[in-house]
Amino acid sequence: MEKRRGNILQTIDKPAIILYLALGIMGWLAICGAGNSYLKSDILEFFALTERTGKQAMWMGISFIAGTVLMFIDKRSYEFSAKFIYAALIVLGIITIFISKDIKGSRSWITIGSFGIQPAEFMKFGTTLALASLMGRYGFKLTDYKNFLKCLGIIFLPLIVIICQNETGSALVYLSFFIVLYREGMTGIVLLSAISAVVYFVVGIGYEPVMFEQLPVSVGHYAVTAIIQIFAAGMTLFWCRDRRAAYTMLAANVIFSLAAYWVAVYLFAFNILIVQYALLVIDIVYLLLRARIGREGKLAWTAMFIVVSIIFFHSCDYVFNNVMKAHQKVRIEVLLGLKEDLAGAGYNVHQSKIAIGSGGLMGKGFLDGTQTKLKYVPEQDTDFIFCTIGEEQGFMGSTFVLAVFVAFILRLQVLAERQNDIFGRVCGYSLVSIFFFHFFINIGMVLGITPVIGIPLPFFSYGGSSFLGFSMLLFSFLRIDAEREK
């Protein structure tokens, strides 16, 4: 260890650093594009500290210095101090709730002079270390429910603190740690359930009012039953590894569904949902029988999955239609794209889509965007920064930016996989998960795919705390990676 300290800068992963720098520079240029008071002739104006670009450049400098300093803190120090860093950041987060000023309902900023700091951005760092240190302990098994509960505690404590700061968006980021848990052995059911729940809700409620052309049946309901059939078959195949059962079910379901549809459309109309539910019941019975014969518990669980799915979907449906108040329904409908709400929440997304759409193949050119210049897109240099890229750089530029981003995430995954202990791997995967979650939600939101959750795009969105926080995460992991034993 001692010998290597001198050349730690040589063993650091160069592709990751290059990708990081590329993202940072592209991000800064995007902020220049989103700005509005600059003329091209005044290059120096970009660096004036009164301007957002200047402030961002300063924070980037600070981040780089902080990153360099972090290169001299070795892995053992992190392992040793993880708990303390975590605890200190949680305490800071709680203090923030009480001392921060109320900025449009959010209590997450500590202001020092004219600069604001968001402790929430650093709590990810603490949570990563705490999780890695817990899971890296000798003999740790995630399948032990006590250990699993500890992990949940580490993840949910900062999440709750941040919700108390009224920053729901930032809080949701902590859900990305479940990806880490999955990699470390948490049963896939958890992720599958979460994904299925979202899919049922979005598809079922979203397409509920849409009817088949010739039949009085809701497309949403029908689609959900079909999705449950597919998920069940998928589980049987990939999880139970019972190929025969999977294919049998899939074939039977598809054939009978299509047949029922054909009969209903061409012979006599009837409610084809009945057939769908009948098929699901048959699936359940079939899985249970097969589970009993083959003494295979996983098949029984799959049957259980179908039952729970049906119950879940119907209760969602009931809650949405009978329990929720009108304004709550409207928010969800806007979120699902059922209603255009141009004057309210839908405005941002709509403007953002127009800005991106107007970019075309090659874009309008750096600093020549008009949609963003005329301030059509709110939050154009923070959460909606990708609009500027879409508008000014066009399809080519945006694709390039996305590609660099994904390359960066995948490179981090490679680094995470090459760690030779769990501590390092958990650190790495935490990074992968956090960056991926931000990428997934932020870009999806700007493109009108995911709901509008206000979280930044790392290295792009204007904001010093976020840039510094992400850089610290990255550099501490790169140091850990650099000192691994080959």
Add this chain to the structure above:
Amino acid sequence: MNDYTYEHRKYILGAAIIIVFLVYIVRLFSLQILSDEYKSAADSNAFYKKTIYPSRGLIYDRNGELLVYNQPAYDIMFVPREIKDKLDTLELCSALNITREDFEKRMADVRNPRYNPGYSPYTQQLFMNQLSAEEFAMFQEKLFRFPGFYIQKRSIRQYSCDAAGVILGDIGEVSPKKLKEDNYYVRGDYIGTQGLEASYEKVLRGKKGVEMLLRDAHGRIQGKYRNGEFDTVPERGKDLTLGIDIELQRLGERLLQNKIGSIVAIEPETGEILCMVSSPSYDPHILVGRQRGANHKKLANDKRKPLLNRAIMGTYPPGSTFKTSQALTFLEEGIITENTPFPCHGGFVHAGLRVGCHPHPAPLPLIPAIATSCNGYFCWGLLRMLSSNKYGKVQKAMNVWRDYMVSMGFGYKLGVDLPGEVRGMIPNAQFYDKAYRASWNGLTVISIAIGQGEVTLTPLQIANLCATIANRGKYIPPHVVKNVENDTLASQYLTPRTTMASSKAYEPVVAGMRQAVLAGTCRAANLPDIEVCGKTGTAQNKGKDHSAFIGFAPMKEPKIALAVYVENGGFGATYAVPIGALLMEQYLKGGLSESSKIKADEMQKRIIYYGETER
């Protein structure tokens, strides 16, 4: 050491990342290359959310006379990017009658992010605001010479009366602080900052509407989006009808000219405020237009504080007007009866303490004691109450007394519908325990019996006392607004409250106040063929005494109850009584008689010198 059971999951995760990436690329492709909907956006058409401002509610007086309305004003806007080098600065300066330095400063301010955080060279920026119609007309003729300059019409307040400035209040640009708190406002919006404009802001402002317009890349408006499907219509602000009688208000302000003081008149039955004068007053017209800033500064720096509404923000010792409340308390608590006499040997003399009184026959029972305003009588009364065995300790007695006072509307805000009301001061036992380290008795605090000492009230509270007497023990919290268009008043202005004194206790007090007008201290308040009841007050303070008067009329079914308070006016009879009499005559008879007009002119001309100290 390493567990490879879950090794395969790295492929699942990697695949998920790549799938998301591909989905986004496809989405980008469809948005940027395929989509027809956004092809039209490729011509750079875009939405512009234009706010349509509703007209602010109008304000009428109780007789339907229009007091406040809206008038157009014109702001000069410019788009920095469009003017660049093409501007003839000298010509512009002469057209707007400003200096070159002024021009440079305005330009610098617009670009300064501290004053103008939303600056963009592509959108309209404010250059100069609130041009009058005449100034606008002059400038518009030359507007074509200044490309990049535009005129934006706005609506500001205008007044049809020269009185009630401090009640009507004022609108101004919304502050950065308010902007943060309330999402309704955007920078440059007007908001009520003082008086009724502030307290009824939400009623008066109405609701903004939105027009969804299409604009091209240069910001030019191309028309409505989908024929206005997403537009919302603005809702006009609601009109207010005040309880104020503007003629009465005007007379009140006239009579208090060159004096510092306050008048509040209330309609006893409804609690509506008929006039609320705070002197020195100002003409609301001077706060409109381009001179607004300079005039506002002048008012704010005036030593006599014309912007302060003394009727609700000033606290004064009520003096002898307070004796009525004492009489009620003593009667209700059985400390005295109507016929109980107390001695007065040139005042209250007991245990080495002396509170002076003017010469009058003694001993007196209650009614003549009120009529002559005998200090001795009420000091004895309070001493008897505070040392009564009925309560055990003096502290208990004191707090019973305090409860009576609070029930009459003292010591707490009455909740008038104007901003900035203060609560005045009614001491309680704890207060004296602290002040005298628990060693005190009725004698220590005796001066509160005659409205001196620790007791202070706002003129509004004094007027409200008069209204409760006129109503024989009931009052509705006083309020300025009588009626909100298509809406009801807040329930507190509709529900009567009762004092702790029964209506029976009020009769001798009313009789005493009637006697005061007929044969007592306020004979000058007597009006032919109207039964006026009144009570003077002469409140001691550091300088010359304050002159006070409360009065209501007619005695049966009173229509007006008022309080007049003139700072350093001397005896109550000197200033406050004649002013009160004139106001009652004006309101009840609808005008002044010839002889009263002469009296009013004389009163208007009388000056009280206050020196140069800040008030």
